[in-house]
Amino acid sequence: MKEVLVTGAPNEPLKTTIIDSPIPTPGPNQLVIRNVVVGTNPKDWKIPVVMSGKLPPMNTGDDVAGYVHALGEGVTEFHVGDRVAAFHEMMKPHGAFAEYTLAHAHTTFHLPPQTSFEEGATIPLAAMTAAVGLYARLGLPEPYAKVHAAREAAKAGVIVYGAASAVGAFVIKLLVKADVHPILAVAGNGIGFVEGLLDKGKGDVVVDYRKGDEEVVKGLKAAAKGDVLFAYDAVSEKGSYQNICQVLSQKGGAAITLVLPGKKYDEIPSSITQSVTTVGSVHGQPDDLALLGFAWYRLFGQGLREGWFSGHPHEVVAGGLGGVVEGLNNLKDGKASAVKYLYRVADTEGVSASKI
Structure with a gap:
């Protein structure tokens, strides 16, 4: 072959x-x-x-x-x-x-x-990366979990950074299937595609990262319905998690999952629980x-x-x-x-x- x-x-x-x-x-x-x-x-x-x-x-x-x-x-x-x-x-x-x-x-x-x-x-790889991050790292409700401790906590919003990427888009699809809203998406050239995945009637929004970091943070804060506790960072570089951490609650209980292993995310405050989503976990790694x-x-x-x-x-x-x-x-x-x-x-x- x-x-x-x-x-x-x-x-x-x-x-x-x-x-x-x-x-x-x-x-x-x-x-x-x-x-x-x-x-x-x-x-x-x-x-x-x-x-x-x-x-x-x-x-x-x-x-x-x-x-x-x-x-x-x-x-x-x-x-x-x-x-x-x-x-x-x-x-x-x-x-x-x-x-x-x-x-x-x-x-x-x-x-x-x-x-x-x-x-x-x-x-296969991208959709499973979404599932591992949402369910094993952030502990968000799966579609069949109608009674779930995190469901109420997620009502302030779930940030999805890099929403037009394959991983980010699959994250949104799984959140929508589980009826977890609002989804606070961040995207750039793929905004039109991302908008087609969201439900604006449930508070979902997409923020354009091309307008700069300050506008991203401002837009996410404006769309949040309270203290945001969950973020899926499908980019994990170029200022993504730094922006996210300005929006996540600093009162304790907030969590972010990232997708690039081997990095030190030192800028993330200790009040925010951080994890790395490793799709190789379904094969036992790590x-x-x-x-x-x-x-x-x-x-x-x-x-x-x-x-x-x-x-x-x-x-x-x-x-x-x-x-x-x-x-x-x-x-x-x-x-x-x-x-x-x-x-x-x-x-x-x-x-x-x-x-x-």
Whole structure:
């Protein structure tokens, strides 16, 4: 099979090499997916750049959609030929940028007939990042938790910073499904998209970060219905959490979750509980949230069937796996706004095993 290896270095464009690799063999509770569409996330370029010189070239992709190709021992929920999407275990071999990907059964979910492989490939990593942050880090109500201690506390507003990103948009979709309002969203070029997710009748607003930090803080404070206690920072840089902390209550009980690991968020006051949302937790890194992952991937599938959940806007990059380098560099250069870059694996036919 063809597989893409990614290399990066600070202040340089990323490079990819397409090689021939063996099709992986599934272990217990694993399956192999014959990929139809694969997707990219910001971590796919950040890891090669940050770890430049410390890691060999690697297949950094984790979002896949396609057909079940082979089953490992103990897998009973899926059958060969099923249409599925899956979250590959980060930093492990046999990632998404390939014709076949190895995935765990508990981070794989069925795609209903009406859901395209393109839509399915936008969901696995970003939507689960939203679920982990909302439920395991912030402790906000899940859609079926009609009686929940945090429901009343959330009525002052929940801040979602970076609302047009895939993670931010999925956060909003899950808050809306749980009827948690008002949602105090912050976005820029993707404001039009975000407005389509919100319910202004329930107090939801979107604030434009392009107007500057002072206006962001002012706008969030004006929209809040009291002491704001919850914030999901899907950006976690460029002043995002500093702005958020000026709006969150300083009286105690407020919480913020961030998405960039390895940073020291020293500017966050001690009165605000901070956490980092690590989607790898559903694979046990750093904590074990496998049960949450199992449950929510199945709920994503149900939501797609019933229509209350959907994927993210996307753009298919030409060239199949040969286009991965273009998508990664677009992400690195900040060109993506309210869009996920996808690659149709079949479009890779005829590409030689050479540097792209």
